[in-house]
Amino acid sequence: MTREPLVLGIETSCDETGIGIVRGRTLLSNTIASSMDEHARYGGVVPEVAARAHLEALQPAIEAALAEAQVVLTDIDAVAVTSGPGLAGALMVGVGAAKALAVSLDKPLYAVNHLVGHIAADILTGDEVEYPTVALLVSGGHTSLLLVRDLVSDVELLGETMDDAAGEAFDKIARILGLPYPGGPEIDRAASTGDPNAIRFPRGMSRASDMAEHRYDFSFSGLKTAVARWVEQHEAAGQPVSVPDVAASFREAVVDVLVTKALDACARHDVPRLLLGGGVIANKRLRDVALERAEAAGVAVRIPPLSLCTDNGAMIAALASELIMSGHPASTLAFGADSTLPVTTIQVAASS
Amino acid sequence: MILGIDTSLGTAVAVIDADGAVRADAASADALGHAEIIGTLLETAMTDAALGPIGATGASEPVALTHVAAGMGPGPFTGLRVGIAAARAFALGRGIPVVPVRSHDAAALAVLLTDPFADVPRFAVVTDARRKEFAFTVYDGIDDDGLPVRVTDATLVKRDDIDAALAEHGAERRDTTVIPGAMVALVAARAVAAGRVEDLGEPLYLRAPDVTMPGPRKKVGQ
Numbered sequence: 001m002t003r004e005p006l007v008l009g010i011e012t013s014c015d016e017t018g019i020g021i022v023r024g025r026t027l028l029s030n031t032i033a034s035s036m037d038e039h040a041r042y043g044g045v046v047p048e049v050a051a052r053a054h055l056e057a058l059q060p061a062i063e064a065a066l067a068e069a070q071v072v073l074t075d076i077d078a079v080a081v082t083s084g085p086g087l088a089g090a091l092m093v094g095v096g097a098a099k100a101l102a103v104s105l106d107k108p109l110y111a112v113n114h115l116v117g118h119i120a121a122d123i124l125t126g127d128e129v130e131y132p133t134v135a136l137l138v139s140g141g142h143t144s145l146l147l148v149r150d151l152v153s154d155v156e157l158l159g160e161t162m163d164d165a166a167g168e169a170f171d172k173i174a175r176i177l178g179l180p181y182p183g184g185p186e187i188d189r190a191a192s193t194g195d196p197n198a199i200r201f202p203r204g205m206s207r208a209s210d211m212a213e214h215r216y217d218f219s220f221s222g223l224k225t226a227v228a229r230w231v232e233q234h235e236a237a238g239q240p241v242s243v244p245d246v247a248a249s250f251r252e253a254v255v256d257v258l259v260t261k262a263l264d265a266c267a268r269h270d271v272p273r274l275l276l277g278g279g280v281i282a283n284k285r286l287r288d289v290a291l292e293r294a295e296a297a298g299v300a301v302r303i304p305p306l307s308l309c310t311d312n313g314a315m316i317a318a319l320a321s322e323l324i325m326s327g328h329p330a331s332t333l334a335f336g337a338d339s340t341l342p343v344t345t346i347q348v349a350a351s352s
Numbered sequence: 353m354i355l356g357i358d359t360s361l362g363t364a365v366a367v368i369d370a371d372g373a374v375r376a377d378a379a380s381a382d383a384l385g386h387a388e389i390i391g392t393l394l395e396t397a398m399t400d401a402a403l404g405p406i407g408a409t410g411a412s413e414p415v416a417l418t419h420v421a422a423g424m425g426p427g428p429f430t431g432l433r434v435g436i437a438a439a440r441a442f443a444l445g446r447g448i449p450v451v452p453v454r455s456h457d458a459a460a461l462a463v464l465l466t467d468p469f470a471d472v473p474r475f476a477v478v479t480d481a482r483r484k485e486f487a488f489t490v491y492d493g494i495d496d497d498g499l500p501v502r503v504t505d506a507t508l509v510k511r512d513d514i515d516a517a518l519a520e521h522g523a524e525r526r527d528t529t530v531i532p533g534a535m536v537a538l539v540a541a542r543a544v545a546a547g548r549v550e551d552l553g554e555p556l557y558l559r560a561p562d563v564t565m566p567g568p569r570k571k572v573g574q
């Protein structure tokens with residue numbers, strides 16, 4: 001194998017069909033086909049719709065990625081794929097394609113963890129990335145706080161959401177406020193003229209009694225109920241409901257709890273680095289509050305470009321590339337889609 | 353030489369020569385686990401195919417695939433897609449075309465070829481479609497290109513209604529639990545030879561995606 005392997009990564013864990021091609025740590029293509037528009041009328045990602053879209057998009061996306069990277073499939077040193085976590089039916093499309101491609105090309109296959117992929121995305125920025133780091137991954141599918149001591153060998157789960165992912169909470173609150181899907185950008189737009197301190201919504205999993213068991217876990221269902229109740233009560237009483245104020249106050253509650261717990265993890269583990277990833281990082285208020293409060297706490301924040309924060313195949317290729325360069329053997333062909341793959345399993349079915 | 357892949361019921365992978373001789377036939381009857389097993393079956397089939405046609409003696413031609421045949425269903429969607437995705441990716445890796453095949457056509461050809469001298473009466477390939485339904489397609493004999501003559505499109509029917517539905521078509525019932533990979537490849541070989549490759553872009557889903565449209569906002573109350 002070359003010292004800088006050429007890796008093609010396939011990511012189909014949710015509603016983005018991502019094909020990435022990297023050479024070592026260099027990004028050659030990050031091709032994404034999203035089925036988000038097809039989900040809009042349902043107000044959230046529909047697994048069967050997502051899986052159908054992956055099957056349609058896969059081959060054109062691979063061809064587009066190869067064209068952009070200016071390589072042909074026979075140049076590829078290894079194929080990488082997301083084994084989980086994610087939507088099972090969606091993951092299976094990528095797993096089936098990746099295995100067949102690897103056998104067809106007679107090249108090694110690396111089955112990897114989607115969440116660790118989000119961390120690997122940072123490597124493709126070209127900057128020197130330092131470990132250990134705390135990583136906060138926030139999207140429509142997951143909300144996780146991780147401690148990364150080594151990208152390819154030591155990732156610890158500090159906490160995760162006990163119910164909805166943060167992105168889902170944005171979608172649900174948008175619906176309550178009569179705003180379209182996806183909710184994140186819509187809430188942001190509405191919040192821009194609102195007062196974030198107008199209403200004090202609850203911060204989930206933040207009571208003193210939560211600190212023993214759930215110090216780094218998240219919960220957004222109570223917040224969602226609180227917002228819905230507040231809106232109902234004001235409507236019932238004939239009082240005006242300021243959508244900008246509700247949106248801004250809701251967003252503040254989510255951002256506050258995310259940033260507070262992330263910086264608490266940095267302090268408690270004596271790690272002065274925080275990596276942000278996942279599609280919700282597009283939320284400017286989240287980035288602003290994280291940067292401001294991290295600076296005050298002496299924590300350096302890394303935020304990869306948004307195209308590498310949302311789900312993508314480049315991060316999957318990047319993680320496999322790191323595994324290869326650090327001498328990890330390929331995966332066997334005997335693995336499946338694992339919708340609940342724990343983050344501690346960085347690579348699946350590694351051959352011994 | 354054609355690689356046939358079908359995951360509409362179990363998982364089936366086979367390689368046949370242009371003349372129809374079977375080189376490799378690897379299958380799992382498991383109605384689940386398609387994504388788990390597909391890679392291993394492909395690897396096994398490629399290894400076996402290199403040994404030449406099954407039962408042949410003497411030196412074999414090297415494996416030189418010309419097409420990948422993809423079973424397009426009908427079948428439970430989640431598993432069905434694994435085989436189609438695999439067929440497309442494998443073909444892409446080799447730079448060869450995919451030939452979409454109706455999975456019931458492959459099962460029908462297996463019925464028709466069991467005894468080439470028998471006069472097989474009109475029959476229906478019947479497969480499990482889950483949710484208390486069957487999928488069936490009615491066939492009547494074989495045409496000059498060696499392909500089964502399809503009388504109906506693949507159709508969903510409630511399990512209790514299958515016999516009445518088939519009686520309407522005057523078709524014998526042939527319950528099918530296995531789609532042979534070699535037959536998927538053979539239907540493709542004959543369709544290619546006859547210039548009758550079907551343009552099936554999508555799997556034969558037969559059902560719309562299971563979704564619930566968002567209703568009016570639910571009250572949370574006190």
Ligand SMILES: [Zn+2]
Nearest residue numbers: 139141278311
């Ligand atoms: Zn993600």
